[in-house]
Amino acid sequence: MVDDIVPLILLKEGEEGIIHSVSGGRGFISRLASMGLTFRMRVKVLRNIGGPLIITSNGTRVAIGRGQSQKIFVKRLTAARKKAELT
Amino acid sequence: MAGKEFLVALAGQPNVGKSTIFNILTGLSQHVGNWPGKTVEKKEGFYVADGSRIKIVDLPGSYSLTAYSEEEKISRDFIINERPDAIVLIANASALERSLYLLAELLLLKVPVIVALNMMDVAEQQGVRIDVGLLEKYLGVPVIPMVASKNKGIRALVSAILSLPRWQKEYVPSLADISDDHKDMFTELSDILEEHISPPYLARWTITKIMEGDPDITNKISQTIPPDSWSRVQAILREHEDSLLAVVRGRYDWIEGAVKTAISEFRKGQVFFTDRLDDILTRPIFGLPILLGVLAFIFLLTYGLGLPLQQVFESMMNSLASRVEPLLSQSTLLRGIIVDGLIGGAGTVMTFIPVLFFFFTAMAFLEDVGYMARAAFIMDRFMHVIGLHGKSFLPFCLGFGCNVPAVMGARILESGKTRFLTIFLTPFVPCTAKLAVVTLVAAAVFGKQAFLISWALVTGNILILGFSGIIVKKLFFKKDRTPFIMELPFYHKPNPRTIGIVVWKRITVFVKKAGTVIVIFSVLLWLLSHMPGGEIDESILGFIGQSIEPLGRPIGLDWKMIVALLSSVIAKENSIAALGVLYGVGEEGIRGILPNVMSHASALSFLVILMQFIPCVATLVVMKQEMGNWRWFLSSFLFMLFLSYLSGFAVYQFALMAGI
Numbered sequence: 001m002v003d004d005i006v007p008l009i010l011l012k013e014g015e016e017g018i019i020h021s022v023s024g025g026r027g028f029i030s031r032l033a034s035m036g037l038t039f040r041m042r043v044k045v046l047r048n049i050g051g052p053l054i055i056t057s058n059g060t061r062v063a064i065g066r067g068q069s070q071k072i073f074v075k076r077l078t079a080a081r082k083k084a085e086l087t
Numbered sequence: 088m089a090g091k092e093f094l095v096a097l098a099g100q101p102n103v104g105k106s107t108i109f110n111i112l113t114g115l116s117q118h119v120g121n122w123p124g125k126t127v128e129k130k131e132g133f134y135v136a137d138g139s140r141i142k143i144v145d146l147p148g149s150y151s152l153t154a155y156s157e158e159e160k161i162s163r164d165f166i167i168n169e170r171p172d173a174i175v176l177i178a179n180a181s182a183l184e185r186s187l188y189l190l191a192e193l194l195l196l197k198v199p200v201i202v203a204l205n206m207m208d209v210a211e212q213q214g215v216r217i218d219v220g221l222l223e224k225y226l227g228v229p230v231i232p233m234v235a236s237k238n239k240g241i242r243a244l245v246s247a248i249l250s251l252p253r254w255q256k257e258y259v260p261s262l263a264d265i266s267d268d269h270k271d272m273f274t275e276l277s278d279i280l281e282e283h284i285s286p287p288y289l290a291r292w293t294i295t296k297i298m299e300g301d302p303d304i305t306n307k308i309s310q311t312i313p314p315d316s317w318s319r320v321q322a323i324l325r326e327h328e329d330s331l332l333a334v335v336r337g338r339y340d341w342i343e344g345a346v347k348t349a350i351s352e353f354r355k356g357q358v359f360f361t362d363r364l365d366d367i368l369t370r371p372i373f374g375l376p377i378l379l380g381v382l383a384f385i386f387l388l389t390y391g392l393g394l395p396l397q398q399v400f401e402s403m404m405n406s407l408a409s410r411v412e413p414l415l416s417q418s419t420l421l422r423g424i425i426v427d428g429l430i431g432g433a434g435t436v437m438t439f440i441p442v443l444f445f446f447f448t449a450m451a452f453l454e455d456v457g458y459m460a461r462a463a464f465i466m467d468r469f470m471h472v473i474g475l476h477g478k479s480f481l482p483f484c485l486g487f488g489c490n491v492p493a494v495m496g497a498r499i500l501e502s503g504k505t506r507f508l509t510i511f512l513t514p515f516v517p518c519t520a521k522l523a524v525v526t527l528v529a530a531a532v533f534g535k536q537a538f539l540i541s542w543a544l545v546t547g548n549i550l551i552l553g554f555s556g557i558i559v560k561k562l563f564f565k566k567d568r569t570p571f572i573m574e575l576p577f578y579h580k581p582n583p584r585t586i587g588i589v590v591w592k593r594i595t596v597f598v599k600k601a602g603t604v605i606v607i608f609s610v611l612l613w614l615l616s617h618m619p620g621g622e623i624d625e626s627i628l629g630f631i632g633q634s635i636e637p638l639g640r641p642i643g644l645d646w647k648m649i650v651a652l653l654s655s656v657i658a659k660e661n662s663i664a665a666l667g668v669l670y671g672v673g674e675e676g677i678r679g680i681l682p683n684v685m686s687h688a689s690a691l692s693f694l695v696i697l698m699q700f701i702p703c704v705a706t707l708v709v710m711k712q713e714m715g716n717w718r719w720f721l722s723s724f725l726f727m728l729f730l731s732y733l734s735g736f737a738v739y740q741f742a743l744m745a746g747i
Contacts, residue, residue: 026299035574047369049371052477062572063571
């Protein structure tokens, strides 16, 4: 199966993904990295119904604007792949 | 070892309990000022133990040490230039990865670091167990487990600072490396740069910063090294555009190592209290009504408890005035200055303290338990429309109490433009003093409809705030998108000490302004309104009012109302006193006389203008100080003048046509 890489904003509530890349300025990338949002990190979308998203990663929860979440690309974790990751 | 002096910097990301620890350590020795030339708060204080004195400087909260925010630049410049004896890094044990990121950056600066591993209890609750000994060994720095909210670990932290001279010699921290694929790049850069980097800058740190693309350091280095070397550096940087990622990756490899070594048990997926609460509070269908309910409750509480107390304060001021008055009977000038200017002007302002106290306590409580971040989240979608940030919501809320701390509260906004726009719009939030005037005048003139009128005025102001935001954004910040990234801290039990200190700070700001700026201007106003004729209609102010009366005609104001408006600039509630004096009835008779001298249309116009008029001097002074720029300040000043005149005109003409 081809890797399903999508901008974070396309994840539905409850879905998880692994950050693949972040586009945007160095300031933006550094800021995200310092909050624990950098590539290879696992994120879960808690809230995505218009307005900013709420995501959580490693015990930190962050509200992030819709514009910004279009610049973060994640590998979507499907239920099957989640299982595969665990084993 | 007695009698030693230590300089210690306190660093830590937001929401790790840094201010709690700072407050415990420094207590009443705290001094709050500004970093030189900046609008960023500088807090310092002392801790004295065993004859040694530890000077503690609280570095402004920052997630990392980039040059992209003013706070972070201040923090790193302080460490580089002042070279404190030690840095205490406060880490959040329940989100260790993130806290270690800042540590990775700090260690490169070669100042001894002590890690204060705070919130151990929260980590435990979440099933995160940290082996402190192993973590210490991996990092190569002292690690002190703490629960600052319960005062645990403070003593251990202090003794770690005091024993610094002993362990400093063997201090060898482990450092994060650049990821493997970019090590060659690092070596190439250091071959060129090393000889040109001189203290206080350190080679490894500087080169890492250049790889990160740090604009500040890159610029500094480009000016100190020979042009041909610089062009070689640039060529290397161009070749490796992803060098920032290599630095970040290296740090996270290092962090992962620490986590693997020290965190022994990690249960995932448990439903925390925060999850449950957030499920409701951040869902717009529930979150918005709840937010409005919470705010309504706060206002009821504030006015229910605060107003009776305010009346007590008022009668105290009056009795003070009547007691002082006979002592000054020889000199009208002195009597005027002290009784009318000082007690009447600044004293009245002071009577707002009870209302502000309850209001600020409620706000600080909501901030401390973590609710305000959710409120900002809920409001972001609306704030976005007017070019603002969810975070602007907090200063606006404070504005309902008093605009002075609200303008200062805009500091929580990182982007300069959003901060400016928030300050620009804050005066449209009606403060307690404005509301007091509105309630009084509306009740006198409109009787039973007063409540409706007051409600419409407040709503109108909020709408105007919104529209002004849209207009200013369209005109000046077209391209500027306001990025929104905000941490939502875990909900936790309120800490009375933290709340107390926040309330104390906000009230003292208000009192200081009232005690200085307002006293001076109250006295000045008294002089202007009594010189040279002795009575207000023969005074300079009266003269000004009379000479600009033609301006008042289209908006339905006679010169007395104009003068009342002008005097509202000293402090909003002054306009009541001025009306009382001008119509010759004193403050008590004002309710009786107003319906006879103000038509409904004029009263409406007067109130609308008052609501949008330039704020009081105290607010103006803080606005100028926080905007730091005359052009912005003046444009905001003129904008308010123009807008209030325009709305007054519209309302008056409409009221006349509608026959109100």
